[in-house]
Amino acid sequence: MKYGIALFPSKEIQDVANSFRKRYDTNYALIPPHVTVKEAFEIGSKDEIEAYIPKLKEIAKETQPFSLIAKKLSTFSPVTNTIYMKVEPVDELCKLNEKLLSTDLPDDRKYAFVPHITIAQNLSDDEHSDVYGSLQMKSFEFEETIDRFQLLYQLENGMWTVYETFRFGE
Amino acid sequence: MKYGIALFPSKEIQDVANSFRKRYDTNYALIPPHVTVKEAFEIGSKDEIEAYIPKLKEIAKETQPFSLIAKKLSTFSPVTNTIYMKVEPVDELCKLNEKLLSTDLPDDRKYAFVPHITIAQNLSDDEHSDVYGSLQMKSFEFEETIDRFQLLYQLENGMWTVYETFRFGE
Numbered sequence: 001m002k003y004g005i006a007l008f009p010s011k012e013i014q015d016v017a018n019s020f021r022k023r024y025d026t027n028y029a030l031i032p033p034h035v036t037v038k039e040a041f042e043i044g045s046k047d048e049i050e051a052y053i054p055k056l057k058e059i060a061k062e063t064q065p066f067s068l069i070a071k072k073l074s075t076f077s078p079v080t081n082t083i084y085m086k087v088e089p090v091d092e093l094c095k096l097n098e099k100l101l102s103t104d105l106p107d108d109r110k111y112a113f114v115p116h117i118t119i120a121q122n123l124s125d126d127e128h129s130d131v132y133g134s135l136q137m138k139s140f141e142f143e144e145t146i147d148r149f150q151l152l153y154q155l156e157n158g159m160w161t162v163y164e165t166f167r168f169g170e
Numbered sequence: 171m172k173y174g175i176a177l178f179p180s181k182e183i184q185d186v187a188n189s190f191r192k193r194y195d196t197n198y199a200l201i202p203p204h205v206t207v208k209e210a211f212e213i214g215s216k217d218e219i220e221a222y223i224p225k226l227k228e229i230a231k232e233t234q235p236f237s238l239i240a241k242k243l244s245t246f247s248p249v250t251n252t253i254y255m256k257v258e259p260v261d262e263l264c265k266l267n268e269k270l271l272s273t274d275l276p277d278d279r280k281y282a283f284v285p286h287i288t289i290a291q292n293l294s295d296d297e298h299s300d301v302y303g304s305l306q307m308k309s310f311e312f313e314e315t316i317d318r319f320q321l322l323y324q325l326e327n328g329m330w331t332v333y334e335t336f337r338f339g340e
Contacts, residue, residue, distance in 0.1 A: 001181060008331050010216075011171060015326045022327065029199030034333040046180075150332060156185045157192065159200040161178050162320060162332035 002154040003049060003163070005038035005056075006031075009068055009117065013142050017085060017117050020138075024083070024120030024131055031160040033117050035068070035087055037149055041106040049151075052105055055166065056151060059099045060166035061138035065147040070117065073135050081128040083117035083135065096149070104131050130157055172324040173219060173333070175208035175226075175270055176201075179238055179287065183312050187255060187287050190308075194290030194301055195255070201330040203287050205238070205257055207267050207319055211276040219321075222275055223334065226321060229269045230336035235317040236262035240287065243305050251298040253305060254286035266319070 008014070017033035043049045069088040076082045087093070097113045120131055148167045152160040178184070179315045186201035239258040246252045257263070267283045290301055318337045322330040 011323060011325055011331075014331065018325060018329070020329050032325060032329050148334070150335075153181060155181055155188060155202060157188050159188070159202050161181075161184065162335065164318070164337075165320075165332065165335040167334075 001043060002040045003043050004036060004040040004152050004154070004160070005149055006034040006036050006152060007010065007068070007146050007149050008032060008034050009070075009142075009146070010144050011083075013068075013070065013144070015115070016140055016142075017119050020083075020119035020135065022122040024123065025118060026122040027118070027158070030158045031152075033119075033142055035075070035115050035117055037093075037115075038105070039107075039109045040154065041108050047155075049163070052103065055103050056064070057165075058098075059096070059103075060149065060168055061170060063096050063168040064092055065145050065168050066090050066096075068093075068142070068144050068146045070140065073132075073138065074116070075115045075128070075132050076114075077128055077132070079111070081121065081123045082118055083120035083123075083128070083132055084118045085140075086115060087115035089113070089115050093146075104158070171294075172210045172215060173213050174206060174210040174322050174324070174330065175319055176204040176280070176322060177207050177238070177316050177319050178202060178204050179240075179312070179316070180314050183238075183240065183314070186310055186312075187289050190253075190289035190305065194293065195288060196292040197288070197328070200328045201322075203289075205285050205287055207263075207285075208270040209279045210324065211278050219323075219333070222273065225273050225328070225333075226270075226336055229266070229273070230338055231340060232261055232269070233338040235315050235338050236260050236266075236333070238263075238312070238314050238316045240310070240312045243289070243302075243308070244286070245298070246284075247298055247301050249281075249304070251291065251293045251295065252288055253290035253293075253298070253302055254288045255310075257285035257287060259283070259285050263316075268276065321339050
């Protein structure tokens with residue numbers, strides 16, 4: 001079964017992200033807008049994931065609430081045609097990602113950690129150019145506090161369900 | 171902002187529910203398969219919902235893990251054309267629902283508590299008859315342990331995001 005770890009920003013940011021995602025993100029219906037802090041990984045059984053929970057709690061306890069700052073759009077092109085709201089890589093967020101990677105949990109990551117909220121993906125090259133051009137006009141400026149992360153698992157249809165929440169400092 | 175409280179069954183049950191929901195449930199993309207234990211209610215601010223968290227933790231602590239048993243389909247017709255996997259109203263589940271209703275959280279419920287996992291809704295009367303007739307052939311028998319509930323909030327597009335998980339006995 002596939003698991004992943006993500007942060008969910010506030011409704012305010014999620015609503016803005018969804019206003020873009022609705023048209024441009026093929027994964028729109030599979031998960032609400034989020035920042036992935038550990039890419040999907042495969043775990044065999046419920047017992048196995050339960051064995052990792054204390055470690056995740058420990059990481060959450062050591063983590064202080066931090067600012068999620070999102071002010072502009074960017075793209076992973078030419079690597080992929082994914083367009084995203086860039087999330088500033090503040091220290092505490094990067095440390096959280098590093099700690100999550102340093103556990104014994106399987107690590108299937110393909111890229112370096114670039115915190116982001118995806119708003120468009122699986123576009124053709126032409127669509128990507130058009131959409132990225134037109135989205136450049138959009139302005140937003142968000143700063144809010146993130147105080148938890150969530151462990152999710154994936155269903156057969158690709159949708160994600162939250163398995164557990166971990167509050168920072170607890 | 172709208173909040174609600176739900177149980178998410180295992181991937182196994184969710185996958186079966188989704189195999190029906192995909193065709194028949196207009197809310198398929200808004201939330202993974204779930205059992206609502208407290209209907210959607212309106213809360214003004216993050217501070218206000220945070221004030222309720224200790225009470226929800228207390229309820230979780232008092233609740234023992236219980237069996238989720240789902241063996242047959244049923245329908246709310248003629249009240250609504252909703253078809254669902256009937257979840258046996260075991261004591262601990264009903265007590266959980268009662269406790270969640272006895273808090274000061276706003277209570278907008280319209281119906282008595284009938285635990286269920288919705289698999290079809292917003293069907294016309296004819297569709298309902300056809301679908302309910304054909305689904306009667308499907309057999310399943312699930313029994314598993316539920317050990318947590320989740321508090322969720324709703325985005326503008328109707329999708330739900332998990333705000334927090336509450337483990338029973340903790």
